[in-house]
Structure formats: C-alpha cells, structure tokens
Amino acid sequence: MGIANGIRKHAKKIAIGERQTSAWAKSLQEAAEELPSPPVHRLEKDGLDISMAWAIIGIFAILGLAAVYTMSLILIPVTLAVVVGMILGLAAENLSKMGVPRLANAFLLSSSVALVIVLLVTSLADPLTTLANEAPAFVERTISRIMPYLERIEWLHITPATFESGPMSIGALLENTGSVLHVVTTSLTPALIQGLIFFAALLLFLASRVNLRKTIIMTFRTRTQRLAAIRVINAVEQVLGFYFATASLIYVGLGVVMTIIAYASGLSSPALWGFFAFLSSFIPYLGITLMTLSVAIAGIITYDGFIVGLVPAAAFFTVHLVMENLIFPAVMGRRLEINPFIVFLAILFWTWMWGAVGAMLALPLSLIVMTIIEELLIEEKPQPQLPK
Numbered sequence: 098m099g100i101a102n103g104i105r106k107h108a109k110k111i112a113i114g115e116r117q118t119s120a121w122a123k124s125l126q127e128a129a130e131e132l133p134s135p136p137v138h139r140l141e142k143d144g145l146d147i148s149m150a151w152a153i154i155g156i157f158a159i160l161g162l163a164a165v166y167t168m169s170l171i172l173i174p175v176t177l178a179v180v181v182g183m184i185l186g187l188a189a190e191n192l193s194k195m196g197v198p199r200l201a202n203a204f205l206l207s208s209s210v211a212l213v214i215v216l217l218v219t220s221l222a223d224p225l226t227t228l229a230n231e232a233p234a235f236v237e238r239t240i241s242r243i244m245p246y247l248e249r250i251e252w253l254h255i256t257p258a259t260f261e262s263g264p265m266s267i268g269a270l271l272e273n274t275g276s277v278l279h280v281v282t283t284s285l286t287p288a289l290i291q292g293l294i295f296f297a298a299l300l301l302f303l304a305s306r307v308n309l310r311k312t313i314i315m316t317f318r319t320r321t322q323r324l325a326a327i328r329v330i331n332a333v334e335q336v337l338g339f340y341f342a343t344a345s346l347i348y349v350g351l352g353v354v355m356t357i358i359a360y361a362s363g364l365s366s367p368a369l370w371g372f373f374a375f376l377s378s379f380i381p382y383l384g385i386t387l388m389t390l391s392v393a394i395a396g397i398i399t400y401d402g403f404i405v406g407l408v409p410a411a412a413f414f415t416v417h418l419v420m421e422n423l424i425f426p427a428v429m430g431r432r433l434e435i436n437p438f439i440v441f442l443a444i445l446f447w448t449w450m451w452g453a454v455g456a457m458l459a460l461p462l463s464l465i466v467m468t469i470i471e472e473l474l475i476e477e478k479p480q481p482q483l484p485k
Contacts, residue, residue, distance in 0.1 A: 173455070178302055180465075184461075189203070310330055381441075385414070
C-alpha cells in the first residue's frame with residue numbers, strides 16, 4: 098500500500114513539473130499515447146426494450162393517478178389552499194412591505210377568505226332553502242310545461258302517462274330527490290373536514306411562504322438554476338394574481354347583469370342566478386353551457402311561449418359572449434392565451450378526478466403549467482428584430 102502511494106506521489110510530481118522527467122518516463126508516456134483506445138461497446142436497444150421502458154413509465158403514471166384519486170380528501174383542499182395562497186401572494190407581499198408581520202399577514206388574509214365564504218353561504222341560505230321547499234311544486238310545473246314539447250318528439254315515446262307511473266313518475270322523482278338530499282347530508286362531514294384542512298393549509302402556506310420559496314430555490318445547486326427558479330415562482334404568482342383579480346372584477350359585473358336579467362324576466366331568486374353566473378364563469382365552456390341551459394329551462398317554465406322563455410338565456414349568453422371575447426381579451430391581452438382544446442381536456446380530466454372542485458382548479462393548474470413551460474423555455478422564444 099505504501100509503495101502504491103509513493104508511485105502516485107511520484108507521478109503527480111512529474112505531472113506538475115516539480116521534477117525533471119527522465120527519458121524512460123518520457124518514452125513510456127509516448128508509448129501510452131500511441132496505444133489504441135479501447136473499443137466502445139454500445140448497447141443497442143430493440144423494440145422490446147423500448148416497449149418495456151414505456152410500460153414501466155405507464156405503470157408509474159397509472160399508480161400516480163390512482164394515488165391522486167385515492168387521496169382526494171386531502172389533496173383537494175391542500176391544492177386549493179396552495180392555489181389561493183399563490184393568488185394572494187401579491188397582497189401578502191404588499192402587506193409585508195407595509196410592516197405587517199408574516200403571521201399576522203397570513204391570519205388576516207386567511208380570515209378574509211373565510212369571512213367572504215361565510216357571507217356567501219349565509220346570503221344564499223334563504224334562497225336555497227326556499228328552492229328546496231318548493232321542489233315538489235317546481236317538478237310538477239316543469240313537467241307540465243315541458244310535456245307539450247316532449248310529445249312532439251315521437252322517437253322519445255313520452256306521454257303524460259309516463260310521469261304517472263314507473264321510474265319517471267312524480268313520486269319516483271321526489272323519492273330520488275330525497276335520496277339525493279340524503280347523499281348531500283352524508284357528504285356534509287367530509288366537506289367540513291376538507292374546509293378545515295383548506296383553512297389550516299392556507300394559513301400555514303401564507304405564514305411560511307417566504308421560507309418555502311427559499312427552500313425551493315436553494316434545492317438547486319447552480320446559480321443559473323436558482324435564478325430560473327426565482328423567475329418561475331415570481332411569474333406564476335404574478336400570472337395567477339393578475340388573472341383572477343381581473344377575472345373576478347369582470348365576472349362580478351356579469352353576475353350583476355345576470356341578476357338584473359333574472360329580475361326583469363320574473364325568474365325566482367335573482368341574486369342566486371347572479372351568484373351562479375359569477376361562479377360558473379370560472380369554469381370555461383362547461384360553466385357557460387350549464388348556466389345557459391339552466392336559464393333556458395327556467396324561462397320556459399316561467400313563460401307560456403317557448404320563444405319568450407328563451408329570451409333570458411339568449412340575453413345572458415350574448416352578454417357573456419361579449420365579455421369573454423371583447424372585454425376580457427382587451428384587458429388581459431394575449432399574454433395568458435391558452436389553447437382552448439388543452440383547457441377543455443384539463444377540465445374534463447380534473448372533473449373526472451376531483452369533481453366540481455377539480456373543474457374550478459383546471460384553469461389555475463393549466464396557467465401554472467403554461468407559465469412554467471414558458472419561463473423554462475425562455476431562451477427558445479423568438480426574439481424581436483431590433484433596428485440597427
């Protein structure tokens with residue numbers, strides 16, 4: 098062992114020029130340089146090896162999706178808290194600049210979110226209770242109004258006798274309504290648990306937001322990677338904050354317009370229609386479709402004429418179309434433009450995974466992924482040609 102170490106030290110001294118190289122050592126070095134390099138054997142992969150690699154990737158992807166679906170009770174409120182916390186990131190930063198401590202900052206913002214939710218629930222409690230109490234009369238009135246239009250479609254084979262007996266009778270519909278209410282009641286406890294998890298996660302995320310940013314940034318080793326991480330985090334917070342602040346103002350205006358339309362059209366609970374219009378607007382494509390169909394059905398039930406009954410739905414759809422295609426792009430610009438097909442697939446996927454909350458989270462998650470891709474591929478973006 099000592100002889101080997103001596104040889105290494107002697108070779109090192111020769112390499113750094115501490116001792117004159119002998120003719121024997123020089124000839125040995127030249128002979129070593131003239132030796133042919135060992136052949137490099139490359140492992141060629143056939144079709145079976147590639148298929149096995151993709152199969153392993155697919156198995157891990159399926160296991161990941163199964164884990165996301167199974168842990169939905171925890172992942173839904175935590176993901177929602179992170180998204181809301183990133184949306185409130187700019188407000189938290191401004192409060193910190195004003196001298197508000199981080200813990201007080203987090204408590205103030207999370208309490209504001211809780212207060213808004215409580216106010217919405219209390220304001221909508223009476224209209225929802227009235228709607229639930231009037232459910233039997235509403236079902237009978239709906240059937241009597243829609244029946245003439247259903248009888249005209251011969252291939253449906255629907256007659257007034259269809260709703261007098263069998264699975265589509267009024268008694269069966271009311272019984273199913275009771276079972277639906279039972280399902281809603283049994284789901285109340287998990288919803289309360291998810292609400293508590295959401296507020297706890299939001300409070301902790303806002304309180305440890307700065308430390309979490311530092312931890313994520315310091316996980317990267319090189320300065321370039323850390324700068325890229327800072328740029329991505331800042332871009333994601335700015336995009337989410339700017340988008341939802343602007344979208345909320347625009348959709349509040351849409352909710353007010355829908356409330357006016359419902360009041361002028363004689364629809365029951367105009368404020369409830371306005372709230373649903375505001376909430377459904379955050380779900381692209383599916384939200385406006387369901388909202389328009391609901392207004393159309395309510396209009397047909399309210400008015401005797403079919404065309405007159407469709408006027409409220411047509412008015413709402415026109416206002417939404419103008420806001421979505423003229424006002425929204427004029428305010429937001431093209432900086433947040435996403436492929437509509439990708440957004441539609443994201444909505445379908447997250448609705449299948451997490452239900453209604455997943456549908457609302459589809460757009461924020463798409464914005465996050467789009468922002469990360471754009472910031473990481475910033476060097477590949479086409480640069481404008483400046484005049485010489």
